[in-house]
Amino acid sequence: MRSIEKSQQAFKDASNYFPGGVDSPVRAFKNVGGNPLFIKKGAGSHIYDIDGHDYIDYVLSWGPLILGHADAKVVTALKAAVSNGTSYGAPTLLETTLAKKIQSIVPTMEMMRMVSSGTEATMSAIRVARGVTKRDKIVKFIGNYHGHSDSLLVDAGSGVATFDINTSPGVPKALAYDTLTSPYNDVATIKQIFEKHGDEIACVIVEPVAGNMGVIPGTQDFLQTLRELTQQHGSILIFDEVMSGFRAAYRGAQSLYGIQPDMTTLGKVVGGGLPVGVFGGRRDIMKQVAPQGPIYHAGTLSGNPLAMTGGISTLEQLTPALYDQMTEKVNRLAKGIKDAAASHHIPIVVHHVGTMWSYFFNQGPVNNFDDVQRSDMAFFAKFFNALLAQGIYTAPSEYETNFMSSKHTDDEIDQTIAGFNQAFDDVLKG
Numbered sequence: 001m002r003s004i005e006k007s008q009q010a011f012k013d014a015s016n017y018f019p020g021g022v023d024s025p026v027r028a029f030k031n032v033g034g035n036p037l038f039i040k041k042g043a044g045s046h047i048y049d050i051d052g053h054d055y056i057d058y059v060l061s062w063g064p065l066i067l068g069h070a071d072a073k074v075v076t077a078l079k080a081a082v083s084n085g086t087s088y089g090a091p092t093l094l095e096t097t098l099a100k101k102i103q104s105i106v107p108t109m110e111m112m113r114m115v116s117s118g119t120e121a122t123m124s125a126i127r128v129a130r131g132v133t134k135r136d137k138i139v140k141f142i143g144n145y146h147g148h149s150d151s152l153l154v155d156a157g158s159g160v161a162t163f164d165i166n167t168s169p170g171v172p173k174a175l176a177y178d179t180l181t182s183p184y185n186d187v188a189t190i191k192q193i194f195e196k197h198g199d200e201i202a203c204v205i206v207e208p209v210a211g212n213m214g215v216i217p218g219t220q221d222f223l224q225t226l227r228e229l230t231q232q233h234g235s236i237l238i239f240d241e242v243m244s245g246f247r248a249a250y251r252g253a254q255s256l257y258g259i260q261p262d263m264t265t266l267g268k269v270v271g272g273g274l275p276v277g278v279f280g281g282r283r284d285i286m287k288q289v290a291p292q293g294p295i296y297h298a299g300t301l302s303g304n305p306l307a308m309t310g311g312i313s314t315l316e317q318l319t320p321a322l323y324d325q326m327t328e329k330v331n332r333l334a335k336g337i338k339d340a341a342a343s344h345h346i347p348i349v350v351h352h353v354g355t356m357w358s359y360f361f362n363q364g365p366v367n368n369f370d371d372v373q374r375s376d377m378a379f380f381a382k383f384f385n386a387l388l389a390q391g392i393y394t395a396p397s398e399y400e401t402n403f404m405s406s407k408h409t410d411d412e413i414d415q416t417i418a419g420f421n422q423a424f425d426d427v428l429k430g
């Protein structure tokens with residue numbers, strides 16, 4: 001049994017200063033019956049805790065680190081950038097360089113704005129959609145998570161689901177009232193919502209590949225229906241690709257379905273581990289953002305030079321071939337996990353799209369939030385801890401996604417599959 005004494009002490013200390021001892025709820029291991037590990041450093045596919053243990057990391061800062069921790073080129077670029085100062089509050093060439101790179105990969109981003117988080121990106125995109133359409137209602141899907149802004153914190157996934165909060169106290173009723181929710185992948189219900197409210201709906205925001213209730217791919221029919229309904233009713237379709245962008249595929253989930261949203265939000269990988277979010281899309285829509293138009297959006301640190309550098313040096317290293325390699329590793333891992341579960345007679349559903357993967361202790365199928373809730377969460381908690389004890393660091397909730405980086409080796413995939421087999425043995429032994 002490894003000692004995690006230093007992490008335990010650090011958590012106790014942190015708990016005096018931060019609610020639940022953390023700066024973001026999903027970091028707490030509360031629902032898996034433990035306390036979080038405190039991390040000292042990361043290198044490639046590994047993280048190291050303050051007690052000196054190392055782990056193969058599949059959380060990867062919740063997605064951003066597609067090149068693994070402390071990628072040499074990213075670190076070199078950041079060191080050079082920091083010596084020129086950390087922020088100017090004035091335009092730099094770096095912002096346009098990153099914007100051009102983003103547009104070359106995701107062409108629907110005709111115009112965009114840099115922000116500092118995914119939450120800001122989706123919150124701002126919604127304001128733009130409301131401003132452009134002059135309507136108040138928005139539609140989101142149950143179990144999708146779009147950050148913690150008021151309008152979007154309704155029936156959300158991720159930590160909101162993990163901690164069973166549903167709709168947070170503090171969200172004004174009036175705002176929640178304007179957020180209509182519908183089950184994911186449910187064509188009939190969204191059609192009914194549009195029949196009833198179609199002309200009041202500013203936008204539909206959706207994770208085209210959902211990653212905040214585990215990985216659940218949107219069906220082609222569902223996403224196509226959203227495209228058609230929004231077009232028919234003059235509503236704006238927003239693909240929230242904060243997670244799926246540069247993750248579900250090189251060119252994002254939108255490239256997998258061949259559907260063009262009006263607006264897209266990006267985050268995570270686009271900043272390479274620094275705080276970046278982006279919202280953008282159709283030029284005629286984005287032109288209405290201040291100071292070109294009247295819809296207000298601003299940020300002291302928007303387009304921050306270090307954050308831009310993190311994004312540029314990450315995106316410059318991404319290629320379709322790299323995605324083929326990472327996806328192949330995910331495919332092999334997914335098969336290994338399924339085989340391990342089968343040989344232990346444990347019902348499991350493994351979902352993966354590109355570099356995103358997750359598993360549910362569930363008879364299946366798992367196509368929406370209700371399905372996820374039927375999973376055996378108690379078994380998951382034990383299983384998570386059994387993996388952790390072997391040095392495999394995965395997301396501490398069934399409502400989250402695991403990731404793959406370019407630095408994970410074939411040997412590490414084999415080691416992880418062996419780890420899953422061992423964890424099933426350990427949990428079944430009790």
Ligand code: PMP
Nearest residue numbers: 117118119145146147240242243
């Ligand atoms: N949208 C999606 C799809 C996300 O997965 C997340 C974060 N997990 C967000 C928005 C919010 O991003 P952030 O945590 O950077 O505010």
